[in-house]
Amino acid sequence: MDQNLLDYTLHLADNALIMGHRLSEWTGHGPTIEQDIAITNIALDLIGQSRNFYQYAALLTGKETEDTLAYLRDSRAFKNLLIAEIPNGDWATTITKLFFFSTYHFYLYQQMISSADTQLAAIAEKSLKEVTYHVRWSGDWVIRLGDGTEESRARMEKAVENTWSLTGEMFEPAVYEKSLAENRIGVDVSKLRKAWLKNAGTVFEEATLVTPDDKIWMQSGGKTGIHSEALGYILAEMQYLQRAYPGCEW
Amino acid sequence: MESSTINIEVQKIRQLLENVSDPEIPVLSVTDLGVVRDIHVNNNNVEIFITPTYSGCPAMDMISMNIKLELLAHGYKNMKVTQVLSPAWTTDWISENGKKKLKDYGIAPPEGKSFDKTSLENLKVECPHCGSSNTKPISEFGSTSCKALFQCTDCGEPFDYFKCH
Numbered sequence: 001m002d003q004n005l006l007d008y009t010l011h012l013a014d015n016a017l018i019m020g021h022r023l024s025e026w027t028g029h030g031p032t033i034e035q036d037i038a039i040t041n042i043a044l045d046l047i048g049q050s051r052n053f054y055q056y057a058a059l060l061t062g063k064e065t066e067d068t069l070a071y072l073r074d075s076r077a078f079k080n081l082l083i084a085e086i087p088n089g090d091w092a093t094t095i096t097k098l099f100f101f102s103t104y105h106f107y108l109y110q111q112m113i114s115s116a117d118t119q120l121a122a123i124a125e126k127s128l129k130e131v132t133y134h135v136r137w138s139g140d141w142v143i144r145l146g147d148g149t150e151e152s153r154a155r156m157e158k159a160v161e162n163t164w165s166l167t168g169e170m171f172e173p174a175v176y177e178k179s180l181a182e183n184r185i186g187v188d189v190s191k192l193r194k195a196w197l198k199n200a201g202t203v204f205e206e207a208t209l210v211t212p213d214d215k216i217w218m219q220s221g222g223k224t225g226i227h228s229e230a231l232g233y234i235l236a237e238m239q240y241l242q243r244a245y246p247g248c249e250w
Numbered sequence: 251m252e253s254s255t256i257n258i259e260v261q262k263i264r265q266l267l268e269n270v271s272d273p274e275i276p277v278l279s280v281t282d283l284g285v286v287r288d289i290h291v292n293n294n295n296v297e298i299f300i301t302p303t304y305s306g307c308p309a310m311d312m313i314s315m316n317i318k319l320e321l322l323a324h325g326y327k328n329m330k331v332t333q334v335l336s337p338a339w340t341t342d343w344i345s346e347n348g349k350k351k352l353k354d355y356g357i358a359p360p361e362g363k364s365f366d367k368t369s370l371e372n373l374k375v376e377c378p379h380c381g382s383s384n385t386k387p388i389s390e391f392g393s394t395s396c397k398a399l400f401q402c403t404d405c406g407e408p409f410d411y412f413k414c415h
Binding site for chain 1: 399
């Protein structure tokens with residue numbers, strides 16, 4: 001078994017699962033029924049994408065299943081980006097982190113379609129169509145809130161300030177990303193930064209928001225299992241049933 | 251088995267799959283929807299390849315089960331339903347008959363070919379109730395992954411639009 005490929009696949013799966021699970025907390029709490037439906041649809045897409053990656057990861061291990069990988073690993077084994085795990089906060093914070101993450105996801109999948117690993121390429125091809133909607137929807141909201149009322153603008157500025165330092169990690173390759181990018185299996189994430197900044201800048205400009213300095217200090221650690229305390233709370237909730245009643249099914 | 255016998259068998263199975271409907275849109279069969287990619291028959295073993303519409307679509311597990319149940323009900327014993335992701339499903343694979351059925355059911359069928367990056371704003375979607383093209387999008391997301399929400403400006407009715415994908 002190729003440990004790098006397994007770690008990489010888990011990283012992709014964890015990103016989608018943790019972001020999807022977080023967004024699902026909005027179910028029944030969205031600002032209007034249409035937006036409630038929109039964000040839960042996005043959560044569903046992401047959880048679906050994570051299943052495709054977990055199923056592949058399970059195959060690579062030869063003994064795990066998609067469920068054991070999602071429900072029976074501890075915080076240190078999760079390799080998701082920090083931006084996926086932070087609490088939803090207000091609507092502006094959710095929109096901001098989703099916009100940053102979706103834009104990254106879009107460029108990542110766009111490259112992964114040509115991966116030498118046919119399964120990763122297939123999942124990327126499938127997911128890219130869905131993520132295109134996520135980028136557009138969250139981008140529209142960035143514009144609406146940024147160029148909105150005094151209140152919405154103030155909330156957006158605060159949200160951007162709070163989440164910006166979590167965006168650098170996306171483009172800093174972990175050991176497994178580096179090794180797989182060399183084999184043309186993985187994507188060289190350091191090369192995605194330019195396009196990401198350009199798209200984020202265009203949307204921010206339309207939203208009359210200032211794009212922060214990308215040279216500031218950035219937080220990292222998620223990719224190698226060093227998480228904020230927020231992940232522990234997600235796992236406690238998500239894994240409770242399987243931990244309390246192992247193997248439970250319904 | 252001879253290849254002609256296999257072909258007949260595959261045709262028979264394809265016919266049976268016409269009876270398996272999408273649990274979310276019961277007027278559409280899985281063949282109308284274009285999710286049946288391939289059918290392999292080898293002696294008594296049948297393998298059916300299906301492709302998911304959206305990654306998270308909960309209907310897929312149910313569709314796999316319903317395919318198996320339909321075949322079991324017609325005497326098949328060894329069957330397997332395999333999911334294939336690539337090439338990714340597109341609304342172009344919905345049959346013409348399927349599009350007509352959607353419209354009669356009150357869901358506007360996908361407009362144009364395959365998914366491109368144009369937003370819903372630029373689309374002319376015909377109201378499935380009164381036929382007017384004077385409609386507007388309300389939300390890019392609807393009651394299921396595959397649909398968006400529209401409203402007709404003429405008759406005032408909201409309706410589902412099957413997104414081009």
